[in-house]
Amino acid sequence: MENSTLKPMDSEQLREYGHQMVDFIADYYKTIESFPVRSQVKPGYLRELLPDSAPKHPESLQDVLNDVRQKIIPGVTHWQSPDYFAYYPSNSSTAGFLGEMLSAGFNIVGFSWVTSPAATELEVIVLDWLAKMLKLPNEFLSSGQGGGVIQGTASEAILVVLLAARDKVLRKVGRNSLEKLVVYASDQTHAALQKACQIAGIYPENFRVLKADSNTNYALIPDKLQEAIMNDFSSGLIPFFLCATVGTTSSAAVDPLSELGKIAKANDMWFHVDAAYAGSACICPEYRHHIDGIEEATSFGMNAHKWFLTNFDCSVLWDQNALIQSLSTNPEYLKNKASQENNVVDFKDWQIPLGRRFRSLKLWMVLRLYGLENLQSYIRNHIKLAEQFKELVCSDHRFEVVAPRTFSLVCFRLIPREGDQDNGYNLNYNLLDAVNSSGKIFISHTVLSGKFVLRFAVGAPLTEESHVKAAWKVLQDQATILLTDQ
Amino acid sequence: MENSTLKPMDSEQLREYGHQMVDFIADYYKTIESFPVRSQVKPGYLRELLPDSAPKHPESLQDVLNDVRQKIIPGVTHWQSPDYFAYYPSNSSTAGFLGEMLSAGFNIVGFSWVTSPAATELEVIVLDWLAKMLKLPNEFLSSGQGGGVIQGTASEAILVVLLAARDKVLRKVGRNSLEKLVVYASDQTHAALQKACQIAGIYPENFRVLKADSNTNYALIPDKLQEAIMNDFSSGLIPFFLCATVGTTSSAAVDPLSELGKIAKANDMWFHVDAAYAGSACICPEYRHHIDGIEEATSFGMNAHKWFLTNFDCSVLWDQNALIQSLSTNPEYLKNKASQENNVVDFKDWQIPLGRRFRSLKLWMVLRLYGLENLQSYIRNHIKLAEQFKELVCSDHRFEVVAPRTFSLVCFRLIPREGDQDNGYNLNYNLLDAVNSSGKIFISHTVLSGKFVLRFAVGAPLTEESHVKAAWKVLQDQATILLTDQ
Numbered sequence: 001m002e003n004s005t006l007k008p009m010d011s012e013q014l015r016e017y018g019h020q021m022v023d024f025i026a027d028y029y030k031t032i033e034s035f036p037v038r039s040q041v042k043p044g045y046l047r048e049l050l051p052d053s054a055p056k057h058p059e060s061l062q063d064v065l066n067d068v069r070q071k072i073i074p075g076v077t078h079w080q081s082p083d084y085f086a087y088y089p090s091n092s093s094t095a096g097f098l099g100e101m102l103s104a105g106f107n108i109v110g111f112s113w114v115t116s117p118a119a120t121e122l123e124v125i126v127l128d129w130l131a132k133m134l135k136l137p138n139e140f141l142s143s144g145q146g147g148g149v150i151q152g153t154a155s156e157a158i159l160v161v162l163l164a165a166r167d168k169v170l171r172k173v174g175r176n177s178l179e180k181l182v183v184y185a186s187d188q189t190h191a192a193l194q195k196a197c198q199i200a201g202i203y204p205e206n207f208r209v210l211k212a213d214s215n216t217n218y219a220l221i222p223d224k225l226q227e228a229i230m231n232d233f234s235s236g237l238i239p240f241f242l243c244a245t246v247g248t249t250s251s252a253a254v255d256p257l258s259e260l261g262k263i264a265k266a267n268d269m270w271f272h273v274d275a276a277y278a279g280s281a282c283i284c285p286e287y288r289h290h291i292d293g294i295e296e297a298t299s300f301g302m303n304a305h306k307w308f309l310t311n312f313d314c315s316v317l318w319d320q321n322a323l324i325q326s327l328s329t330n331p332e333y334l335k336n337k338a339s340q341e342n343n344v345v346d347f348k349d350w351q352i353p354l355g356r357r358f359r360s361l362k363l364w365m366v367l368r369l370y371g372l373e374n375l376q377s378y379i380r381n382h383i384k385l386a387e388q389f390k391e392l393v394c395s396d397h398r399f400e401v402v403a404p405r406t407f408s409l410v411c412f413r414l415i416p417r418e419g420d421q422d423n424g425y426n427l428n429y430n431l432l433d434a435v436n437s438s439g440k441i442f443i444s445h446t447v448l449s450g451k452f453v454l455r456f457a458v459g460a461p462l463t464e465e466s467h468v469k470a471a472w473k474v475l476q477d478q479a480t481i482l483l484t485d486q
Numbered sequence: 487m488e489n490s491t492l493k494p495m496d497s498e499q500l501r502e503y504g505h506q507m508v509d510f511i512a513d514y515y516k517t518i519e520s521f522p523v524r525s526q527v528k529p530g531y532l533r534e535l536l537p538d539s540a541p542k543h544p545e546s547l548q549d550v551l552n553d554v555r556q557k558i559i560p561g562v563t564h565w566q567s568p569d570y571f572a573y574y575p576s577n578s579s580t581a582g583f584l585g586e587m588l589s590a591g592f593n594i595v596g597f598s599w600v601t602s603p604a605a606t607e608l609e610v611i612v613l614d615w616l617a618k619m620l621k622l623p624n625e626f627l628s629s630g631q632g633g634g635v636i637q638g639t640a641s642e643a644i645l646v647v648l649l650a651a652r653d654k655v656l657r658k659v660g661r662n663s664l665e666k667l668v669v670y671a672s673d674q675t676h677a678a679l680q681k682a683c684q685i686a687g688i689y690p691e692n693f694r695v696l697k698a699d700s701n702t703n704y705a706l707i708p709d710k711l712q713e714a715i716m717n718d719f720s721s722g723l724i725p726f727f728l729c730a731t732v733g734t735t736s737s738a739a740v741d742p743l744s745e746l747g748k749i750a751k752a753n754d755m756w757f758h759v760d761a762a763y764a765g766s767a768c769i770c771p772e773y774r775h776h777i778d779g780i781e782e783a784t785s786f787g788m789n790a791h792k793w794f795l796t797n798f799d800c801s802v803l804w805d806q807n808a809l810i811q812s813l814s815t816n817p818e819y820l821k822n823k824a825s826q827e828n829n830v831v832d833f834k835d836w837q838i839p840l841g842r843r844f845r846s847l848k849l850w851m852v853l854r855l856y857g858l859e860n861l862q863s864y865i866r867n868h869i870k871l872a873e874q875f876k877e878l879v880c881s882d883h884r885f886e887v888v889a890p891r892t893f894s895l896v897c898f899r900l901i902p903r904e905g906d907q908d909n910g911y912n913l914n915y916n917l918l919d920a921v922n923s924s925g926k927i928f929i930s931h932t933v934l935s936g937k938f939v940l941r942f943a944v945g946a947p948l949t950e951e952s953h954v955k956a957a958w959k960v961l962q963d964q965a966t967i968l969l970t971d972q
Contacts, residue, residue, distance in 0.1 A: 006860040008579035008795050009566065009947040011515035018508035021584050025591035026501035039603050043830045046607035054615040054853040057860075061584070064854050068588065072847075075604025079594045080495065087601075087819070090841075092593035093494035098507050098547070100590035102554065105511035107578035107797050108565045115573075117525050118561025121532035129540040152638065153839035163685060178687060179662060191815040192840060198812065199649060199838070201664060201687040249819050305841075309494050311593050312843060326684065329677040333573070333735050333932040333941070337919070344529045352685070352838060353639035354678060355576075355791075357798060361558075367540040368550050374492040374543075433823070446819040455819070461495040 017061050024065055025097075028073075032081050032462070036439025039077045046075055077442065082462035085471060086444040088249070088277045088306050088409075089459030095369040096311035099362025109355045113344035114336045116358065120345050123150055123360035129367060130304075131318060133283045137295040140318035148318045149350040150359045154276040155192035156352060157301040157317040160327065162196045162241060164319075165270035165298075167326040169240045179203050182232045183241045186212040186220035186255065188248040190274065206237065214449055217404050218253035220244060226263055233267075241270045244297075246290050247278025250446040250455075251403040251411050254278070254290050261296020273297045276315070278407050280307040281383070284376045287407075307379070307408070307459050309366045314359050324349040378461075382408040385468045386458045392472045398479060402448055408458040413451060414479055425452040427482065434478040441471045503547050510551055511583075514559075518567050518948070522925025525563045532561060563928065568948035571957060572930040574735070574763045574792050574895075575945030581855040582797035585848020595841045599830035600822045602844065606831050609636055609846035613802060615853060616790075619769045623781040626804035634804045635836040636845045640762040641678035642838060643787040643803040646813065648682045648727060650805075651756035651784075653812040655726045665689050666724045670714060672698040672706035672741065674734040676760065692723065700935055703890050704739035706730060712749055719753075727756045730783075732776050733764025736932040736941075737889040737897050740764070740776050747782020759783045762801070764893050766793040767869070770862045773893075793865070793894070793945050795852045800845050810835040864947075868894040871954045872944045878958045884965060888934055894944040899937060900965055911938040913968065920964040927957045 007013070049071045079090045110119035127148025131140050138144055151157045166181060173180075183202055185193050187209045197207050208228050212218045229239045242264045244255035257273060264271035273294060279302025281287040294300055299319035304310035328349040338344045348354050370378075386408040393399045393412045403411040414431055416424030429452055432445050444455045458468065493499070535557045565576045596605035613634025617626050624630055637643045652667060659666075669688055671679055673695045683693050694714050698704045715725045728750045730741035743759060750757035759780060765788025767773040780786055785805035790796035814835040824830045834840050856864075872894040879885045879898045889897040900917055902910030915938055918931050930941045944954065 006856060006864050008577075008581070008856065008864065009515060010580065011512045014515060014580045014583060015508060015512035017580055017584055018512065018587070019505055021587045022501060022504035022508055025587065026497045026504065028591060029495060029497035029500060038600070041603050043599065043603070043824060044607070046604060046611060050608075050611055052614075053618050055857045057857040059854045059857070061855065064851060072604045072608065075602065075607060076592055077594060077600065077602045078592075079601075080592070087595075090593060090595045091494075092590070094496065094500045094503055095494070097500065097590050097593075098503055101504070101507045101511065101587055104578070104583050104586035104590075104797050105514060106562055106564075106566070107576060107583075108562060109576045109798055113529065114524070114563065115565075116561065116563045117527050117529070118532060118558045121530070121561060122536075122558065125532060125536055126540075128538075132539050153841045155839040155841075159838065167684075175689065176665060178664070191817040191820075195813065195815050195838075198653075199685065203661065249817075311590050312595055313839075313841060327681065329681050331677040331735075333930060334677075335931075338529060352645065352681075353641040353799075354681075355639045355641070355799060365550060368545045369547065370492060370494065371541045371543040371545070378492050378494065444819060445821075 020061060020065070029080070032078055033083065035073065035078050035081070037078050037081045037083045037442040038436045038439065039075050040437070040439055041075045046071065080460060080462065082460055082464065082467040083441045083471060084460045085456045085458060086442045088457050090305060090312050091307060091309045091459070091461055092311050093309035093366060093461055095365040096309055096362045099365040100311050103358040103361050106358055108358055110358055111348040111354050111356060112334060112336060112339055112346045114338050119358045119360065120347055122364055123347065124148070124345060126360045126364045126367065127316060127318065130316060130363070133372060134279065134291070135288060136300065136318060139320040140300065144320065146319045146321060148316055149347055151315045151317050151351060152313045153315050154190065154274060154301055154303055155195065157315050158192050158243065158272065158274060159196040159199060160317070160323050160351060161270065161272045161299045161319060162200050163326045164321065164323045165241045166200050168270070169238060173238060177238060180236065180238045182206045182208060182237050182239045184208045184210065184225055184228060184239065185243040186210050188212050188218050188250055188253055189243055189245055190249050190276070193243050212253065218248060218251050218448065220255040220260065222256060222259040222263060225260060229263065229267055239267055239269055241272070243272045243274060246273060246275035247407055251448060252278060252406050252409040253403070254406060256293070257291060258293030258296060261293050265296060270298045271296060273300045276301060276303040277306050281379050281407050283372065284379055304363055309370065309375070309378070309461065310363050314363055327351065382458045382463070385463065385465060386410055388465065389456055389458065389468050389472060396476060398483065402451060402453045410456045411446070411448065411453045412456065413453050423451060428452045428454060430482055431475070431478055434482065435474055438474060438478070440474045506547060515566070518564055519569065521559065521564050521567070523564050523567045523569045523928040524922045524925065525561050526923070526925055527561045532557065566946060566948065568946055568950065568953040569927045569957060570946045571942045571944060572928045574943050576791060576798050577793060577795045577945070577947055578797050579795035579852060579947055581851040582795055582848045585851040586797050589844040589847050592844055594844055596844055597834035597840050597842060598820060598822060598825055598832045600824050605844045605846065606833055608850055609833065610634070610831060612846045612850045612853065613804065616802060616849070617804060619858060620765065620777070621774060622786065622804060625806040626786065630806065632805045634802055635833055637801045637803050637837060638799045639801050640676065640760060640787055640789055641681065643801050644678050644729065644758065644760060645682040645685060646803070646809050646837060647756065647758045647785045647805060648686050649812045650809045651727045652686050654756070655724060659724060663724060666722065668692045668694060668718045668723050668725045669727045670694045670696065670711055670725065671729040672696050672731070674698050674704050674736055674739055675729055675731055676735050676762070679729050698739065704734060704737050704934065706741040706746060708742060708745040708749060711746060715749065715753055725753055725755055727758070729758045729760060732759060732761035733893055737934060738764060738893050738895040739889070740892060742779070743777060744779030744782060747779050751782060756784045757782060759786045762787060762789040763792050767865050767893050769858065770865055790849055795856065795861070795864070795947065796849050800849055813837065868944045868949070871949065871951060872896055874951065875942055875944065875954050875958060882962065884969065888937060888939045896942045897932070897934065897939045898942065899939050909937060914938045914940060916968055917961070917964055920968065921960055924960060924964070926960045
């Protein structure tokens with residue numbers, strides 16, 4: 001009896017429950033503006049609302065959905081809210097969502113070609129499409145030596161290229177030279193690089209963090225790089241990896257790829273370009289120049305899950321070299337004719353994990369259901385809204401813009417009074433806390449040249465001009481309260 | 487004009503298209519038995535069917551779904567087919583699917599608690615539930631020093647614990663002792679460990695692969711481990727990491743945790759237990775003994791996405807120590823009050839990537855919509871079916887069972903004729919190729935003690951007794967053809 005009761009994949013139950021879930025999610029989007037953008041719960045809130053152990057007997061979908069409504073949603077920070085301006089966006093879209101559904105429906109594990117040829121081949125094809133939209137050099141296409149691969153996140157993309165670079169140089173100079181390997185990047189580079197260095201065993205004292213400041217709008221200075229490399233060579237160290245960023249996390253700064261790439265090439269270093277956020281903008285001809293020089297890069301990454309309507313996670317990495325020399329395994333139980341005959345790609349050898357989802361489906365659906373021109377308009381609209389926000393900031397003498405608005409991010413702050421002890425740190429920290437605690441908008445912060453700076457990143461799919469204007473009013477009103485209280 | 491056309495997240499379009507996709511997927515499951523289980527396409531098939539570049543203008547969902555039907559599905563290997571018996575299962579279920587939908591709907595990025603407190607807190611709670619179902623020691627609960635965390639795959643779980651172990655010992659003995667660190671495991675351990683060693687920079691010659699054979703049913707022999715450790719100590723090396731497996735990839739062998747754990751403890755080594763596949767069975771009291779000794783482990787992992795109805799990916803890792811000393815980063819732009827006050831978990835510091843999906847939703851839905859008793863029956867039913875298959879094999883004198891059936895995997899082969907030059911390699915390779923090329927079933931293989939062995943892993947959610955019987959008939963019929971042709 002008990003052996004026959006559970007039918008966990010009954011097509012008609014899937015249909016019935018699936019329809020209920022679609023309505024639940026559509027209703028969520030319909031009412032998304034009614035929730036506090038940043039969750040306002042206190043740490044530990046959920047423990048008090050849920051039982052201590054799993055149920056013995058099945059519960060109904062209705063009960064679960066009620067709990068989602070009453071217990072989970074209050075603890076959700078609504079990244080898809082049109083009033084979300086924190087960090088960088090993490091786009092959801094109907095097309096991306098449908099792709100996630102289909103991928104979860106097939107639920108294949110595409111580690112080798114044979115485990116679902118369509119998963120591997122669609123990924124290769126769609127990444128060629130995207131490479132062409134970005135006008136990447138031919139070396140990054142699958143017809144060249146390398147090709148594209150979908151990683152989970154930019155952190156993983158940076159890690160796999162760092163490992164490939166590490167192993168390439170160690171094969172030449174010997175394993176025990178690990179302590180001599182030097183990595184270069186600006187102090188604006190994402191913390192993922194530091195973490196990757198830690199994982200790869202790069203000595204912390206050999207991670208050269210080059211200072212970038214407002215003189216170059218927080219871009220890495222080629223002369224500084226050149227100097228550091230020369231110093232390291234003369235100390236007997238081995239410079240081997242340079243990471244540049246197009247659209248840094250703090251201020252969307254753009255490192256000068258051409259000049260940096262030439263230095264890397266002259267010194268036989270791996271040159272990785274991380275365009276996690278801003279890469280998407282480069283499908284517009286007027287922004288493509290930000291990746292001029294990309295032909296000097298060894299590898300290039302962008303996150304389609306940030307500002308490109310593809311649901312998280314979908315981080316795209318192209319490289320001119322194969323990663324497989326560092327990441328391959330070939331155990332007996334995974335051998336198969338197609339792989340042995342060497343005429344297929346096995347993506348397990350291009351990434352850290354063995355298993356992988358069918359993520360190309362969602363990117364394919366985004367590209368097909370929206371098309372290039374719509375995607376370009378989408379990007380342009382956000383950049384236009386960011387420019388409008390910047391103008392609003394400029395029009396209020398209490399505020400200042402702290403870094404150039406290059407894409408859809410505005411860095412700004414309340415100007416501290418003369419003689420302010422902490423250069424406006426508390427003032428702006430309090431403004432940040434006040435607006436985020438209001439639940440009306442969610443923004444984030446950074447520190448630039450010692451200044452505590454507010455970050456306003458436009459990029460949620462539902463954000464329109466009215467939301468940007470309303471956000472500015474929230475900021476102005478809270479500023480007025482704070483300045484009056486001072 | 488162009489700026490206002492695209493509404494990529496319109497709730498009513500999401501609703502309409504979402505319903506269409508639910509029907510598409512439900513229909514897929516309804517007809518899943520009509521497809522060849524292992525895709526029969528040739529390498530490069532999809533390139534000929536799709537255009538060379540992304541469309542400029544939007545296409546219709548109907549066109550995309552037609553392409554999925556006509557171009558993608560032929561290239562899918564149907565892991566959810568009831569006739570799928572290859573590798574180990576990758577379960578999809580209605581509950582797991584709904585969890586994926588909801589996670590894609592919220593599309594949050596839960597790197598820090600504040601980015602969606604519910605995502606972090608539900609994960610902590612649900613992994614406590616699962617730990618209790620498995621009767622794990624209290625040290626693995628969130629009330630202890632460690633707790634559980636969802637990783638993408640067992641490969642990532644093994645990598646993060648290896649890194650934590652590496653950095654812990656290097657903090658004691660100094661970074662330049664990396665070359666002395668030694669890792670131990672049996673030759674039946676998953677290739678993920680070798681890859682993790684490569685990534686972590688463990689010297690290949692310091693990866694002790696201890697031979698296991700049929701005398702112990704392919705389990706690691708404690709005496710061999712003890713001996714290897716002593717040898718390494720006397721050579722001035724530093725034994726620091728032991729990986730045991732409960733349910734190996736090739737034959738579902740179980741390493742003796744208690745004895746191994748005592749050796750690891752006596753030598754101050756990190757002891758990781760990988761129960762990626764078989765861990766799920768340990769929710770049944772009669773199988774729990776396979777992880778007796780788990781209280782000696784430093785960390786323990788199982789894949790809920792394999793045999794536990796939770797759609798890929800969902801690999802659960804518990805540890806008694808925090809991983810955060812190896813994996814933490816704390817850049818300014820991610821700082822926030824809750825994290826600074828140190829009273830919340832930030833899962834970004836327990837994993838390789840920064841970003842993470844809301845994966846606990848699907849595990850929560852599986853546990854609630856099915857309940858403990860149903861989940862136990864589900865496991866028991868597969869084990870019963872595997873036992874039935876084993877009996878069928880035993881009843882045909884042409885075949886032999888090659889390793890004990892401990893869970894739901896049967897390792898078997900056609901017995902080679904006396905004097906067979908390659909000990910039945912070609913005979914069984916050809917049988918494998920014949921049944922998989924028939925499209926009727928999909929099985930995989932391994933090599934045990936030099937024998938080419940067929941693996942029949944029961945575990946797909948739709949598999950019933952009739953499918954197992956039909957699969958056996960396919961194998962018998964193909965065997966008859968092969969043996970007649972010889």
